[in-house]
Amino acid sequence: MRSLGNTTMRRIQRIWTPLLCVIFAILISAIVPFIVTFDLTTNGGRDKQLRDAEESMMKPPRRVNDANVNLANNNEKNINSEADDHGEKNRNEDREEQEKVEGKEHEHEPLNIVLLYADDWSFRTLGAMERALRHTNYKVPSFVKTPNIDKLAENGVLFTHNCVTTSVCSTSRATLYTGQYASVHKTPQPGDTAMYAPGKWNETLFPLLKDVRGYHNGMIGKWHHAAPPNVSHTFATWEAYFGRHYEDRGGKRVHVTDLNELHAIEFLQQRPLEKPFALFVSMFAIHAEDGNPEQYLPQNRTRHLYENETVPVPKTATEAHFQAMPPFLQSPRNIARDRWLYRYRTPEMYQLMQKKIYRMVTEVDTAVGNIIDTLRKQDVLNKTMIIFTADNGNLYGEHGMCEKWYPYEESLRVPLVVYDPRMPPHMRNTTNDEFTLNIDLAPTMLQAAKIPIPHAMQGRDMAQLYLSQSSQSSWRKEFYYEWFFGDRFGLPQSLAYIRKDVKYITYPEYEYEELFLLSTDPYEETNVFNKTFLQTTANLLEEVQGRFEIAKAAAEMGAKI
Numbered sequence: 009m010r011s012l013g014n015t016t017m018r019r020i021q022r023i024w025t026p027l028l029c030v031i032f033a034i035l036i037s038a039i040v041p042f043i044v045t046f047d048l049t050t051n052g053g054r055d056k057q058l059r060d061a062e063e064s065m066m067k068p069p070r071r072v073n074d075a076n077v078n079l080a081n082n083n084e085k086n087i088n089s090e091a092d093d094h095g096e097k098n099r100n101e102d103r104e105e106q107e108k109v110e111g112k113e114h115e116h117e118p119l120n121i122v123l124l125y126a127d128d129w130s131f132r133t134l135g136a137m138e139r140a141l142r143h144t145n146y147k148v149p150s151f152v153k154t155p156n157i158d159k160l161a162e163n164g165v166l167f168t169h170n171c172v173t174t175s176v177c178s179t180s181r182a183t184l185y186t187g188q189y190a191s192v193h194k195t196p197q198p199g200d201t202a203m204y205a206p207g208k209w210n211e212t213l214f215p216l217l218k219d220v221r222g223y224h225n226g227m228i229g230k231w232h233h234a235a236p237p238n239v240s241h242t243f244a245t246w247e248a249y250f251g252r253h254y255e256d257r258g259g260k261r262v263h264v265t266d267l268n269e270l271h272a273i274e275f276l277q278q279r280p281l282e283k284p285f286a287l288f289v290s291m292f293a294i295h296a297e298d299g300n301p302e303q304y305l306p307q308n309r310t311r312h313l314y315e316n317e318t319v320p321v322p323k324t325a326t327e328a329h330f331q332a333m334p335p336f337l338q339s340p341r342n343i344a345r346d347r348w349l350y351r352y353r354t355p356e357m358y359q360l361m362q363k364k365i366y367r368m369v370t371e372v373d374t375a376v377g378n379i380i381d382t383l384r385k386q387d388v389l390n391k392t393m394i395i396f397t398a399d400n401g402n403l404y405g406e407h408g409m410c411e412k413w414y415p416y417e418e419s420l421r422v423p424l425v426v427y428d429p430r431m432p433p434h435m436r437n438t439t440n441d442e443f444t445l446n447i448d449l450a451p452t453m454l455q456a457a458k459i460p461i462p463h464a465m466q467g468r469d470m471a472q473l474y475l476s477q478s479s480q481s482s483w484r485k486e487f488y489y490e491w492f493f494g495d496r497f498g499l500p501q502s503l504a505y506i507r508k509d510v511k512y513i514t515y516p517e518y519e520y521e522e523l524f525l526l527s528t529d530p531y532e533e534t535n536v537f538n539k540t541f542l543q544t545t546a547n548l549l550e551e552v553q554g555r556f557e558i559a560k561a562a563a564e565m566g567a568k569i
Contacts, residue, residue, distance in 0.1 A: 116430055118221050119456040120392040121286040122383065123449075124376055125184070127177065127230060127250075127295040128411065129398035131170070131421040133369055136161035140168040140439050144530065151317045152366045156377030157396055161425045162437045164394075165474050170424035170444045171506070173563075174491050175400040175412040177295070178232045180446055184399070186212045187450035187465030189490060191564045195233065196493045204237055211462045213450040217286050218242050220459045224283040226275040229268050229290035244279075247271045250292040253305035253368075263307045264292045265368070269375035276382050284457070289379065293368045294402075296347075296411075303351055306367035313370060319362040322406045322418075324531050325352070330408025332533070334520050337409070341497045344409035352405045362404065393456045394427040397449070407532075415489040415504035415513055416532055422446075428456070428471060435474040442483045443507075444470050447569060466569050484569060488559035505556035512552045523549055 132141060136158040138148040172180050174190050182195035186203050194202035202208075209215060217223035218241070225243045230250035239246055254261045262270075272289045279285050296303045330338065330345075340346060351361040376396065383389050400412040401419045412419045424444060447467030454461055455469040473483065489504035496517040505512045511532065513522040523537040536545060563569060 117391065118284050118458045119429065120284050120388055121217070121223075121453050121456060122379070122392060122394045123286075123288045123453070124379070124394065124396040125229075125288065125290045126372055126396070126398040126423075127290075127292055128400060128402045129294060129369075129423055130402040130404060130418060131168075131423055132418075133366075134158065134161070134166075134423050134425075136166050136425070137168070137423070140166065140441075147320050149317070149319060149366065151314055153313070153370045154373040156373045156380065157423075157425060160376070160380065160394060160396060160427050164425055164427035164431065164437075165435060166439045167424040167426070167444045167470075168439050168441050169508075170397065170422055170446075171420045171487065171489075172400050172422060172446045173487070173489055175414070175419045175489075176491060177230075177399050177412075179491075180399040181230075181232050181290075183446050184449050185214065187447050187462075187467045188566065189447065189466060189488075189563045189569075191490055191492065192464075192466065192566045198232055199234070201234055204234075208464075209236060211464050213453060214242050214286070214288070216454060216459055216462070217457055221457050222283060223457065224279050224285040226272075226279075226285070226287045227290070228271040228275065228288065229264075230292050231290065245271070245275045250290075250295075251297070253292070253297050263305075263371070265371045265375050266307070268292070269378055272375075272379050273382050276379070276386065286453070286457075291372055291375070293372050294365050296351075301350075302364075303361060304364035304368060306364050307371055310367040310371055313367050314363045317363070319359055319366070321355075321358065322404055324407055324533060325358075325405030327408065329406075329533065332535070333407055333409075334515060334518070334522070336497075336500060336515070336518050336520070337414075339497065342409070343498045344403065344411055344413055346498075348405065348408060348410045351410055358405060390429050392429065393453065395449070395453070396423065396425040397446075398422040399446075413491065413499055413502075415491075415502055415506070415511070417530075420489060420506075426452075426470065426474070428474065430456075430471070431474050438474075440473050442473055443485065443487055444473075445484075445487060445569070464566065466563070466566060468568070486555065486559065487569060488556070488563045490560075490563065503556075503560065505552060505559055510548070510552055512549075512556055514556075523552065 131137060132146045132148050133152065133154070134157055135148060135152060135154045138150070141148060173183060174180055174196070176196065178198045178200075179190045179196040182193050182200075182203055183190060186193040186195075186208075190196045194200065203212065210219065214225050214227075214236075218225055226245035226247075227243050228245070228247050231248045232250065235246070235248065236242060249255060249267070250264070253264050255264055255267055256262075257267065268289055268291045272287060275287055276285075294304070297305060336342070337345070340349075352358045380389075380394065383392055383394075399422070401422050402412060403410050403416070403418045406418045407416060445467060447465070448470045449467070451461045451465050451467045452470045454465075455471060461469065468484075486505065486507040489502075489506060491499075491502045494501060500515050500517050503514050503516065509525070509527040511522075511524045511526055513524075514520070521537050522535045524532045524534070525536060526532070537549070
């Protein structure tokens with residue numbers, strides 16, 4: 009095994025040039041205010057350091073050529089020069105695309121917003137994904153019923169490569185609210201309150217909707233943090249609960265999904281008709297009920313579903329694939345392996361647990377259908393944006409693990425369906441394969457409400473991808489993943505650089521690295537970092553590690569990604 013410890017000096021030399029620009033920009037930004045009395049932020053621009061980082065990230069990365077990887081000249085000098093040459097051009101193109109989208113928005117009043125936010129959903133759960141995954145080994149079980157979300161996709165856009173920047177429940181939700189990476193919002197754990205700091209919270213999604221446009225806001229279900237300051241000011245309806253699949257209400261046991269639906273429909277029926285509204289339905293399903301040996305508790309009315317079906321087992325859900333994982337992840341203390349033992353350690357358990365998961369999936373779909381039907385009866389679908397997505401993905405036994413946390417494909421890719429009445433007819437019932445991220449959700453909803461995106465938000469308006477056909481050329485082709493907080497034995501830190509053809513993962517506490525050539529190894533079965541390199545593959549590693557350092561610096565500085 010090759011370790012970081014043996015190559016420390018070499019890596020310092022390799023990354024110094026990319027980081028020099030960032031360090032220089034930070035120094036300049038600290039000195040300039042004392043020399044020139046000019047405030048860039050009040051002039052609608054960003055600080056010099058953010059602009060430099062954004063320009064570096066806007067340059068499309070080189071791609072792996074399956075036939076002949078030829079990256080011998082792609083060293084850190086080339087990365088910097090390309091970023092300098094093309095970064096400003098691509099940033100201007102992105103600005104122009106945004107202006108086109110904003111021009112079209114003048115035809116509309118601020119849209120109502122309904123965010124249907126599920127928990128622990130795999131990207132390969134929706135029936136609508138079957139078409140996108142048809143030619144892969146990722147299979148959507150044909151028997152799983154999600155007709156209402158599928159119908160939403162038929163009337164909107166299905167994003168096939170929607171990812172989270174941290175695959176952890178509380179962290180991902182803070183990213184949703186703030187539009188920022190965890191290293192910027194600094195609220196990775198449920199008890200953290202950094203995003204509520206004075207001057208920060210009022211620049212996040214829900215306070216902006218309330219204070220700028222007077223939205224009637226509702227939050228139903230799992231918030232997963234302490235209640236925000238002045239919660240009754242920001243939210244006209246606040247119904248926070250999660251953790252159990254059955255809740256006690258008035259002496260009766262009510263399933264959490266039914267309760268989510270009930271409270272959502274009550275909000276819609278009782279809202280003031282003269283105000284725009286934003287409804288956040290944060291469903292607890294299909295998160296397991298931690299501590300309960302049954303793990304998943306579907307409702308009685310769905311217990312018959314899928315009884316006679318056989319759930320396909322993922323290709324990489326084998327002991328051999330688990331033994332190929334980093335040694336420290338093979339420890340029984342690894343939380344993803346520990347939960348695997350609760351659910352998947354025998355074939356019979358696997359079938360039982362997955363069928364219960366899919367029953368709860370169908371229950372969520374039914375609730376989604378009833379909420380949309382309420383909007384239809386109120387005749388507001390033509391002025392309401394509806395988004396269905398999730399906080400993080402779910403490993404269904406792949407690599408001998410379950411749930412989320414790590415930057416493997418099944419953990420970080422989540423469903424995303426967007427219905428937008430501004431969408432031109434030819435864009436409906438289409439798929440989009442660009443990298444959309446959870447940092448994009450808040451900016452997208454704010455733009456739908458005709459609210460300017462705050463400089464502090466790192467994401468982008470996804471509506472560009474269906475309102476402007478030329479926007480895909482300037483959309484991101486790579487992104488950075490981070491998890492930097494946790495127990496090195498139970499949940500070690502993991503950082504990653506990801507694009508369509510390659511993924512680089514590092515576990516800093518163990519000085520361990522992984523490199524997957526996704527163009528030929530989409531299921532992340534072979535870590536070529538630990539193989540004897542061809543020279544061209546070694547050059548690819550150099551290039552990817554350099555891009556990783558640039559992406560990491562940009563994300564941590566708060567740059568637009």
